[in-house]
Amino acid sequence: MFHPDDLTALGLTLKLAAVSTAVLLVLGTPVAWWLARTRRAVRPIVDALVSLPLVLPPTVLGFYLLLLLGPGGPLGKLMTAAGGRPLAFTFTGLVIGSVIYSLPFVVQPIRDAFAGIGPRPFEAAATLGASPRDRFFSVALPLARRGFLTAATLGFAHTLGEFGVVLMIGGNIPGRTQVLSIAIYDHVEALDYARAHLLAGTLLVLSFGLLLMVHLVSRRFPGAKP
Amino acid sequence: MSLELNIGLTRPAGPEGGPGFDLQVELTLPARGITTIFGPSGCGKTTLLRCVAGLEPNARGRIALAGRTWQDGGEFLPAHRRRVGYVFQDGALFAHLDVKGNLAYGLKRRSGHGPGLEEISGLLGLDMLLDRRVEALSGGERQRVAVGRALLAGPVLLLLDEPLASLDRAGRRSIYPYFERIAAETGTPMLHVTHSLDEAARLADHLVLMEGGRITGSGSLADMLTRHAPGHEAGGVVFARVAEIDQSDHLARLEFDGGQLLVPDPGLGIGARTRVRIHARDVSLALEPASGSSILNILPARVLDLAADSPARILVRLMVGETVLVAAVTQRSAHVLGLRPGLDLFAQIKSVALL
Numbered sequence: 001m002f003h004p005d006d007l008t009a010l011g012l013t014l015k016l017a018a019v020s021t022a023v024l025l026v027l028g029t030p031v032a033w034w035l036a037r038t039r040r041a042v043r044p045i046v047d048a049l050v051s052l053p054l055v056l057p058p059t060v061l062g063f064y065l066l067l068l069l070g071p072g073g074p075l076g077k078l079m080t081a082a083g084g085r086p087l088a089f090t091f092t093g094l095v096i097g098s099v100i101y102s103l104p105f106v107v108q109p110i111r112d113a114f115a116g117i118g119p120r121p122f123e124a125a126a127t128l129g130a131s132p133r134d135r136f137f138s139v140a141l142p143l144a145r146r147g148f149l150t151a152a153t154l155g156f157a158h159t160l161g162e163f164g165v166v167l168m169i170g171g172n173i174p175g176r177t178q179v180l181s182i183a184i185y186d187h188v189e190a191l192d193y194a195r196a197h198l199l200a201g202t203l204l205v206l207s208f209g210l211l212l213m214v215h216l217v218s219r220r221f222p223g224a225k226p
Numbered sequence: 227m228s229l230e231l232n233i234g235l236t237r238p239a240g241p242e243g244g245p246g247f248d249l250q251v252e253l254t255l256p257a258r259g260i261t262t263i264f265g266p267s268g269c270g271k272t273t274l275l276r277c278v279a280g281l282e283p284n285a286r287g288r289i290a291l292a293g294r295t296w297q298d299g300g301e302f303l304p305a306h307r308r309r310v311g312y313v314f315q316d317g318a319l320f321a322h323l324d325v326k327g328n329l330a331y332g333l334k335r336r337s338g339h340g341p342g343l344e345e346i347s348g349l350l351g352l353d354m355l356l357d358r359r360v361e362a363l364s365g366g367e368r369q370r371v372a373v374g375r376a377l378l379a380g381p382v383l384l385l386l387d388e389p390l391a392s393l394d395r396a397g398r399r400s401i402y403p404y405f406e407r408i409a410a411e412t413g414t415p416m417l418h419v420t421h422s423l424d425e426a427a428r429l430a431d432h433l434v435l436m437e438g439g440r441i442t443g444s445g446s447l448a449d450m451l452t453r454h455a456p457g458h459e460a461g462g463v464v465f466a467r468v469a470e471i472d473q474s475d476h477l478a479r480l481e482f483d484g485g486q487l488l489v490p491d492p493g494l495g496i497g498a499r500t501r502v503r504i505h506a507r508d509v510s511l512a513l514e515p516a517s518g519s520s521i522l523n524i525l526p527a528r529v530l531d532l533a534a535d536s537p538a539r540i541l542v543r544l545m546v547g548e549t550v551l552v553a554a555v556t557q558r559s560a561h562v563l564g565l566r567p568g569l570d571l572f573a574q575i576k577s578v579a580l581l
Contacts, residue, residue, distance in 0.1 A: 120318045123281050126305035127312035128379045129335035134306075138331070142322040 006199055008175050009183040016091070016179060017159040020098035024106040024155045025148070027099070032107045033140070036114035054104045062168025065097050069169060089171045094179075097165040105154040113147020114140060146218045153214040157207045227257040229383070229417070233277050233287040249273055249285075249439040255432065257292055257383065257415045260405065262426040262447075264458075265436035271419045274436070275385050278417065279312050280305035291383060311376025311384040311414070315391050317368040319360040325371050326356040332379030340380035341412060349411060350374045350404055366397040370404065377412060384408070386418040390425060402428055402581075406499070427451060427463050427503045428581035451503075452543050452552045453533070460541055461505040462551035464578075468498045484547025488522045492580045503579045506541055509553035510574045513563060523575040527551065529567050532560065540565075544573055551575075 002010070035047060053061060069087040070076045076086035087093035121143060125135045141148075163181040170177035172186070180199055187196035231253045239246035249270045255261050263271045277285040280296065280303060289297040296303045311332075319328050329343055329352070347353050350370045355363065363371065369389050376384060386405075390398040406429075408414060420426055426433055426447075433450040435443040443450055452462055464487065466480035471491055478494070480487045480502065487502060494500060515524055527544040535541045540560045542553045551573060555565070563571070 120314065120316075121320060123279075123305070124312065124314060124318040124320070125331070126281070127279055127308075127310055127385075128332040128375065129306050129309065129337075130331075131306050134335070139320065143320075145322070 002198065003195060005174055006183055006195060009178050009180050010199070010202065012091075012175070012178065013160055013180040016094055016098060016162075017156045019095050020102060020159045021106070021152055021155045023095060023099050024102060025152060028103065028106040028151065028155075029110060032110035033114055033136070035107070035111045050107050051104050053101050058101060058162070058164025059168055061101060062097060062165040065093075065100070065165065065169045069093050069096065088169050089173065089177060091176065094166060094170045094177055097169050098159045098162055101162055101165045102155045102158045105158045106151040109147045109150040109154065110144060111147075113144035113150075116147075117143045149218055150214055153210050157210045160203060160207060227292045227415075229255045229257045229261075229278075229292075229415075230288065230290045231255070231274075231278065233274065233285050233289065235273060235277060235282060235285040247273070247439065249277075251439075251441055253434065253441055253444060255417070255434070255444070258413070259431035260409055260416045260418055260429050261432040261434065262418045262420060262430035263434045263436055264420055264423060264426040264430075267421050269436045270439040271421075271436050272387050275312075275387050275417065275419050278383070279310050279385055280308050281312075309380065309382050311373075311379055311381030313369065313372045313376050313384070313386045313389045315388045317372035319363075319368060319371060319375070321360060323360070324356075325352065325358050325360065325363070328360065328371055328375050329356075329378055332375045332377075336378065336380040338380055341377065343378060346374045346377050349407060364397075365392045366401055369393070369401060373404065373408070377408065377414065381414060384414050384416045386416060388419055388421070390420075391422075398425065403498075405429055423458050424503065424579065424581050428501050448550050452550045453541075459505055459507065460535075460552045460554070461503055462509075462544075462546075462549065463581075464502040464504065464549055464551075466500055466502055468492075468494050468496050468500065471496060482547065482549060484527075484545075484549045484551075485525045487525075487575070487578060489578050489580055501581045503581055504551055504575055505577075505579070506552040506554040508576045508578070509544075509551060510576065511542065511553050511555060511559070511563060511565070512572045512574055515572050516574060519574070521574045521576060523578070525551075525573045525575065527571060527573040529565055529569045529571065531567055532565060546573060 031050065035043060066088055067073050068075050071080065071086045076088065079086050087096065117140065121139050122135050125139045130138060161181055162179065166177065166179050166182060172178050172182050180203055184196050184199045187199070231251055233249065233251045235249040237247040247270065251274055263274065265271050273282065276282045278289060283302065287297065295301065296308055320331065323331065329347070333343060347356065350373060352370060352374055355367055355371065360368065373389070390401055393401065405416065409416065418429060430447045433445065433447045434441060435450065447463060452460060464482050466482040466487065468478050469481040469486065470479040472479070476491045477488050478491045480489055489502065492500065525546050527546045530543040530545050530550065533541045535554065538556055540555055540557055542555060542565060544551045544553060553573060
């Protein structure tokens with residue numbers, strides 16, 4: 001049913017979404033924790049920075065990333081000097097772009113879940129002898145699990161549909177950086193509506209299925225609301 | 227063994243409209259039995275408890291238990307290293323764990339020996355609840371689980387913040403005996419906060435009165451309750467045991483060191499221990515035992531001392547056995563009866579409050 005090239009694009013897209021989501025959960029959790037707990041004056045600034053990808057055109061984001069990661073950019077030069085290759089037009093570059101692009105979709109649900117726990121369970125845990133680190137793992141993470149589920153799904157689904165950032169820093173290299181949304185664009189450009197339909201429909205069903213799953217599963221979780 | 231407190235905590239009036247607050251407490255309390263801090267809502271008693279637990283990092287001053295300093299000047303032992311058990315008003319059970327998981331939480335983090343899960347579960351009647359989710363618990367069950375969880379962490383001091391406030395009268399009565407068993411069987415000292423004088427009279431060994439962020443009195447329960455103080459009516463507390471139940475009249479006969487009392491059947495079993503509060507205004511005095519009276523409870527007593535309560539009224543403290551009761555009489559009656567310390571007479575008790 002699928003053309004082999006389209007299957008490659010689909011596989012790459014899923015891989016990109018999975019890797020980006022994993023990276024986002026690892027990096028986003030401490031940021032979300034900090035945002036939920038701190039009373040420092042810089043918090044609104046960090047909050048705004050994290051939310052920026054929500055409103056910024058992806059092409060703007062991609063443009064700056066290209067300047068940063070490309071052969072002439074500061075990070076690109078650093079990579080070349082270290083004996084590597086610039087990250088633009090590579091899978092790693094795509095992951096970096098996706099992580100920034102989907103950051104708010106992951107950080108915000110986790111931040112809200114942490115904030116929704118309130119101080120009481122942490123105080124109770126402290127009086128029961130749990131250190132701050134212990135409280136994070138034994139109280140904060142399990143009570144925020146609904147937020148994590150939402151975050152992971154939104155991060156994954158949002159990365160699936162990424163277009164502008166990828167186009168800017170990943171280009172359109174089949175098998176390396178050509179993701180689903182760009183393959184669809186190519187097909188439409190080539191007036192191959194059948195293949196475009198198939199891919200677009202796949203993405204639609206996949207995204208809907210993911211969101212449906214989140215809503216069904218999160219209803220069964222007790223504790224903090226997302 | 228004592229708990230020494232010398233704490234100050236000032237909160238400026240908040241921008242969210244919260245009123246300013248100033249707590250200044252200097253107090254030495256016995257580190258055994260149940261000490262109750264009684265005061266109206268907003269008097270700072272919960273804040274005081276939180277300071278003891280280490281949950282108020284902005285508190286200044288000194289806190290030491292049995293010679294071990296928890297806080298002094300810049301020194302501040304964080305809550306998780308103080309080993310206090312804290313029972314919150316709403317229980318604060320962990321929603322992601324079942325009852326057993328909640329109980330085990332404290333147990334896993336305990337250093338040193340202490341009662342096991344089965345023992346505490348038996349003590350608090352939790353055996354049937356172990357596999358329940360915490361949302362499926364009633365208010366009373368929730369508080370018992372919270373107490374059990376705190377005890378299993380091996381606390382050197384158990385702090386109870388209005389633990390029964392969310393329960394109805396029957397619920398509260400069902401929990402009281404558990405606290406007494408904890409005091410008797412684990413020996414863990416308890417610091418208990420309430421705005422209900424009945425609860426204080428029912429549980430306390432030592433009573434602290436608090437108002438507006440200040441301590442207004444501290445002493446043994448009998449001492450504190452039998453003297454007039456702002457915020458409560460003077461009265462005596464009788465520590466009694468149910469000796470007999472008269473089914474036909476629905477009366478229970480309570481025995482105590484000063485004699486016996488007939489009271490409406492409280493629904494406790496024979497042998498159950500309870501406390502009864504007798505308000506000063508419900509006690510009248512007579513030189514001869516009254517005959518032909520509707521009053522059921524007439525006890526021989528000896529006058530301990532007299533204190534003017536108002537220009538017209540006198541509070542008479544009476545020894546009935548080892549128990550101190552209080553009678554409120556008019557100045558004129560006191561004069562007519564010739565009341566003086568050491569006089570033997572009869573206390574007629576019009577009504578009693580079962581706690």
